[in-house]
Amino acid sequence: MSMITITSRCLKILKILSKNDAPVSAKNVADELHVSVRTVRYDVDLLSSWLKEHNIELSKKPNKGISIDSKYSGEVESLLKEQNYGSSNSTYLTSDERVKKLIEMILDNRKRITFDQLTDIMGISRTTLLRDLDKVDEWFKHNHAPLVHNHQSGLQLEVEEPIHRALTVEYIIENTGTDSYLSFSNAKLNDTGGPSIEQSYIEQILDISKLRRIQDILERYTAQKQLFLSDEAFIWVVYYICVMLRRVESGHFIASIPSRYSSWKNSAESKEIEDIMRHYMKTDMSADCWNREATYIATRIMASSKTKAMPVNKENSVLAGSVSQLIIEKASLCTGIDLCADRELVQGLKTHLQALIMRNQLNMHSRNELLVDIEKRFPALFEICTKVTAEIEKKYNISFDEDEIGFVTMYLEASMVRMENSPEKLRDVRTVLICGYGIGTVSFLTHALEREFPNVMIVDRISVFKMGKYDFSDVDLILTTINLPYVLPKPTIKVSPTLTRVDIRRIESFFYDDKQPITKSVKIDEIVQTIRENCEIHDENKLREELTNVLQGKKKVALSLTSDMPSLSDVLLSKYCLAHIHEESWDDAVWQAAKPLIDAGCTGNRYVQKIIDIRKEFGQYALISRLMCIPHAEPDPGNTLAVSLVTLDNPIEVNTDEGIIPLSIFMVISLVDGMSQAKVLDEIFGLCDEFPTFADDIARASTAVELWRVFRTYYEKLFR
Numbered sequence: 001m002s003m004i005t006i007t008s009r010c011l012k013i014l015k016i017l018s019k020n021d022a023p024v025s026a027k028n029v030a031d032e033l034h035v036s037v038r039t040v041r042y043d044v045d046l047l048s049s050w051l052k053e054h055n056i057e058l059s060k061k062p063n064k065g066i067s068i069d070s071k072y073s074g075e076v077e078s079l080l081k082e083q084n085y086g087s088s089n090s091t092y093l094t095s096d097e098r099v100k101k102l103i104e105m106i107l108d109n110r111k112r113i114t115f116d117q118l119t120d121i122m123g124i125s126r127t128t129l130l131r132d133l134d135k136v137d138e139w140f141k142h143n144h145a146p147l148v149h150n151h152q153s154g155l156q157l158e159v160e161e162p163i164h165r166a167l168t169v170e171y172i173i174e175n176t177g178t179d180s181y182l183s184f185s186n187a188k189l190n191d192t193g194g195p196s197i198e199q200s201y202i203e204q205i206l207d208i209s210k211l212r213r214i215q216d217i218l219e220r221y222t223a224q225k226q227l228f229l230s231d232e233a234f235i236w237v238v239y240y241i242c243v244m245l246r247r248v249e250s251g252h253f254i255a256s257i258p259s260r261y262s263s264w265k266n267s268a269e270s271k272e273i274e275d276i277m278r279h280y281m282k283t284d285m286s287a288d289c290w291n292r293e294a295t296y297i298a299t300r301i302m303a304s305s306k307t308k309a310m311p312v313n314k315e316n317s318v319l320a321g322s323v324s325q326l327i328i329e330k331a332s333l334c335t336g337i338d339l340c341a342d343r344e345l346v347q348g349l350k351t352h353l354q355a356l357i358m359r360n361q362l363n364m365h366s367r368n369e370l371l372v373d374i375e376k377r378f379p380a381l382f383e384i385c386t387k388v389t390a391e392i393e394k395k396y397n398i399s400f401d402e403d404e405i406g407f408v409t410m411y412l413e414a415s416m417v418r419m420e421n422s423p424e425k426l427r428d429v430r431t432v433l434i435c436g437y438g439i440g441t442v443s444f445l446t447h448a449l450e451r452e453f454p455n456v457m458i459v460d461r462i463s464v465f466k467m468g469k470y471d472f473s474d475v476d477l478i479l480t481t482i483n484l485p486y487v488l489p490k491p492t493i494k495v496s497p498t499l500t501r502v503d504i505r506r507i508e509s510f511f512y513d514d515k516q517p518i519t520k521s522v523k524i525d526e527i528v529q530t531i532r533e534n535c536e537i538h539d540e541n542k543l544r545e546e547l548t549n550v551l552q553g554k555k556k557v558a559l560s561l562t563s564d565m566p567s568l569s570d571v572l573l574s575k576y577c578l579a580h581i582h583e584e585s586w587d588d589a590v591w592q593a594a595k596p597l598i599d600a601g602c603t604g605n606r607y608v609q610k611i612i613d614i615r616k617e618f619g620q621y622a623l624i625s626r627l628m629c630i631p632h633a634e635p636d637p638g639n640t641l642a643v644s645l646v647t648l649d650n651p652i653e654v655n656t657d658e659g660i661i662p663l664s665i666f667m668v669i670s671l672v673d674g675m676s677q678a679k680v681l682d683e684i685f686g687l688c689d690e691f692p693t694f695a696d697d698i699a700r701a702s703t704a705v706e707l708w709r710v711f712r713t714y715y716e717k718l719f720r
Contacts, residue, residue: 023065034095114154233304428457448499603670
């Protein structure tokens, strides 16, 4: 019998060695396992001793690596089978799994944990632990609860009890979601009443029998009070009560109710919930503790409700009505659709805003699970809502984060669909189409406009020869397929007859710009003649086009692609962003920057290895500007076109023909073919060329959320 207990990570190393005839360096093993080289050396020593007990020699060759003679291949294979390597009982943890484990230990611990305790529990070196703790710190900072720690005494989460519980709920939701909630609530119990499998940290909190009881009680209570909670809000409250029960059982109570909750302290709702809790919870608490716990839960439920039945502060109700009216009026102007007549929108949005104002006062956040889909499906409307809510924030001091902007977008989009399907027609934008030599060239444009912009009413189609005598007084917008010789008295946009994606953005910008272009009756010919008399003109057509844009007050569109290719905003998603990771080399940074794409299934390890191989063979670091590079390999049809955006806490210096260049921004691109990425690359270069501060602001972003917002801010500037 073996006297040495082997770990799953040692078995992982054994598996790596068994697949390679040549020696494998400790650095390569560390990279594959996402641990430090020192940890690998510790594990190799343990593995070597364990193999000796089985009469197998592990070879260590200086400057070459570790290997196992092929004559032991049969014995190694038998050992791996004997140890059931790769089964569900494996205790090997990846870097991400270790980070989650550390977060769980911090959330669940009652006292400070030392670094020595953590290295023993996790079975990793101190170097690996500190690297993992950087990511743990980032998670807590992202959730506005920085850890308190030092290298001698360890670390601890020092926050008020409600915040501690809310953090635990956020962690559970991040690692489960609605689908997992359904699986928890529908899970089968074993004979003892507990889960039928070994419990994880989350499963211990979401005890199935308690979960079902809480769910049933909450459903009955909200139905009785005619309160409507979204799925996300309902799940949040259920999870919170599960966390509360676990914390209360271990002696952690809410010590005091924040002043912002005081109005609910002795409300009818909090008393009702306290009675329910006392009936179902067999816990010994003082009367004050019961009151505080019930007040907090009542407040969360009422602030999450989206129905007229919820108790409303009169001042908040008046404010919600004013803000709702302003949003609808602004959105009507921007979209060209009279949304003010939609009573369902007026009442629904006001009710939502009442809850939003209350959440603002309570410093609560409402998660919008559909945010990514909303931004992708309704980008123009989302931008309108972003702009309108920004004005409201300044005027009324009401905070709208991206999740809340997404909710407002949903209300407006639903109203627009109702208006589209109702007898009431939207306000038409009277439009004239101008072509070069006859009406035939705008036939494609007519069909495209009918499909993309149903509120555009085409009142006439004319050729360039007739526009000089045409009366544009009753026209809102002019669309032309050619460069015009002089400025017209109404907003004018040049588009392709097939209406490309960039053209659509240009037309959309007309609908939501606060100030439509101011035109001037100045003939381009006169200006061009003046310039010709004093300067040499290299491209007169280009000059005429740019003069037209300037005189009409239009912003220059940085890109003019005509093919319908994916844009950067389509393929660089918020989940592909990481901020301030720590890596020592360009290769390691590429692996980490590619990880979000690999995790999402957009590419694989083989593609990333090709990027590294290209660097090794040609010395190319894919530099595009100061601080920034876009690593990529030859297109792979198995990829999905995607771009990650990752920053480093300390720049990595690379040696190029132009000298030493510091890099702190990595945008890995998973290419599919030779064409689809053309627009993405053009837009990346456009951001760098148009905005000299783009790279600096990206590098300064402290979190992934902030990183995404900085990118979106600059991207929107580029196309407005």
